[in-house]
Amino acid sequence: MNDLNKTIRRTQQYWFEDGLVELLLGLLLLVLSGLFWWQVVTDSEIGALVGGIAMPLIIVFGAILLGVTLRWLKQRLVYPRTGYVTYAKPTNKQRGLSAVLGFVIGGAMALAITQLELAELTPAFIGAGIGFALFMLGNRVALLRFHLLALWAVASGIVIAFLGVAETVASTFALGAIGLGLVVSGGLAFWRYWQNSEPGSDEPMEALS
Amino acid sequence: MTDFKQMLETDRLIHEPARLIIMALLFGVENADFTFLLRETGLTRGNLSFHLSKLEEGAYVVIEKTFKGKRPHTLCSLTENGRSAFNTYRQQLQDTANSLPD
Numbered sequence: 001m002n003d004l005n006k007t008i009r010r011t012q013q014y015w016f017e018d019g020l021v022e023l024l025l026g027l028l029l030l031v032l033s034g035l036f037w038w039q040v041v042t043d044s045e046i047g048a049l050v051g052g053i054a055m056p057l058i059i060v061f062g063a064i065l066l067g068v069t070l071r072w073l074k075q076r077l078v079y080p081r082t083g084y085v086t087y088a089k090p091t092n093k094q095r096g097l098s099a100v101l102g103f104v105i106g107g108a109m110a111l112a113i114t115q116l117e118l119a120e121l122t123p124a125f126i127g128a129g130i131g132f133a134l135f136m137l138g139n140r141v142a143l144l145r146f147h148l149l150a151l152w153a154v155a156s157g158i159v160i161a162f163l164g165v166a167e168t169v170a171s172t173f174a175l176g177a178i179g180l181g182l183v184v185s186g187g188l189a190f191w192r193y194w195q196n197s198e199p200g201s202d203e204p205m206e207a208l209s
Numbered sequence: 210m211t212d213f214k215q216m217l218e219t220d221r222l223i224h225e226p227a228r229l230i231i232m233a234l235l236f237g238v239e240n241a242d243f244t245f246l247l248r249e250t251g252l253t254r255g256n257l258s259f260h261l262s263k264l265e266e267g268a269y270v271v272i273e274k275t276f277k278g279k280r281p282h283t284l285c286s287l288t289e290n291g292r293s294a295f296n297t298y299r300q301q302l303q304d305t306a307n308s309l310p311d
Contacts, residue, residue, distance in 0.1 A: 004233050004299065010249065011237035083245025084282075085238050197248075 012141045014085055018078050019189025022149070024070055026182025028062050033176035040168050081197040105129060119167045123174035127157015130178055145185055152181040216305055222267045223298045227252055227260045232287070232295045235270065240286035261285060269294055 131153035138146030264270035269291030
C-alpha cells in the first residue's frame with residue numbers, strides 16, 4: 001500500500017525533479033534583491049520610484065515571465081528526455097485556501113513589522129515566510145531538499161536580522177541569500193537530472209494499435 | 210469469509226503489477242506521455258504498449274495519439290471509470306491488509 005502511495009506521489013515529485021522551478025525562482029529573488037540593493041545604494045528619486053511603483057509590477061511580471069520560461073525550458077530540455085506530464089489544475093477551493101493563507105500570513109507579518117515596531121526583524125520575517133512556503137511544498141511532494149531549503153531560508157533570515165546592518169540592506173541580503181540557496185539547489189538538481197537522463201527516442205505508435 | 214470473498218472480487222485488470230503501476234502513475238496526473246510511463250515503469254516498449262492496450266480495452270485508460278513536429282506523441286490518461294476502479298481497488302487492498310493478523 002505504501003509503495004502504491006509512493007508511486008502516486010512520484011508523479012508529483014517529477015515536476016520538481018529537474019530543479020528548474022528552484023533555479024528560476026532563485027534567479028527571480030536574486031534580481032529582486034539586486035533591484036532593492038540598487039534602490040538602497042542610489043538613494044535617489046529614481047530609486048524611490050522603482051521601489052514604490054515599478055517593484056510590484058516587476059514582481060508580477062517576473063512571476064509571469066518565470067512561468068513562461070519554465071514551460072519553455074521544460075518543453076525543450078525535460079519532456080524530450082523523460083516525458084511529458086500535465087497535472088490537474090487546482091480547484092477554486094484550493095486556490096481560495098492558498099490565497100487566504102498567503103493573505104493571513106503576509107498580513108500578520110506586515111502588522112508585526114509596522115505595529116510592533118519590529119522593522120529590524122524584517123529579514124527574519126522574510127526568511128520565515130519563504131521558509132514556510134518551502135516547508136509546505138516539501139511536505140506535499142516529500143522531497144527532502146525543500147525542507148533543507150526551508151531551513152536555509154529561516155536560518156539566513158534570522159542570522160542577517162542580527163547582523164546589525166540597516167533594515168533595508170538586511171532585507172536585500174536576506175532575499176539574496178535565499179535566492180542564492182535556491183539557485184544552488186536547483187542547479188545541483190538539474191545537473192543530477194541531466195546526468196541521469198538520456199534523450200528519448202521516437203515512440204512506437206504502431207505498437208499501440 | 211467476507212474478506213476472502215472480497216479478495217476474490219479484486220479487479221484483475223488492475224491487479225496485474227505492471228498495470229497497477231501504470232494506473233497509480235496516471236492517477237496522480239491529468240495525463241502523461243508514453244516516454245514518461247516507459248521511464249517510470251521500467252517496462253519494455255512492447256510490454257508497456259501491451260498493458261496500455263489492455264487498460265484501454267477495459268475503458269480504464271484513454272490513449273490519444275498525436276504528432277509533435279515529426280515525432281509521434283502518445284498521451285495517456287485515466288477515464289472516470291478507471292479512476293473509480295483504482296479507488297475501489299485501493300480500498301479493497303487496504304481492507305485486506307487491515308484484516309491480516311500482525
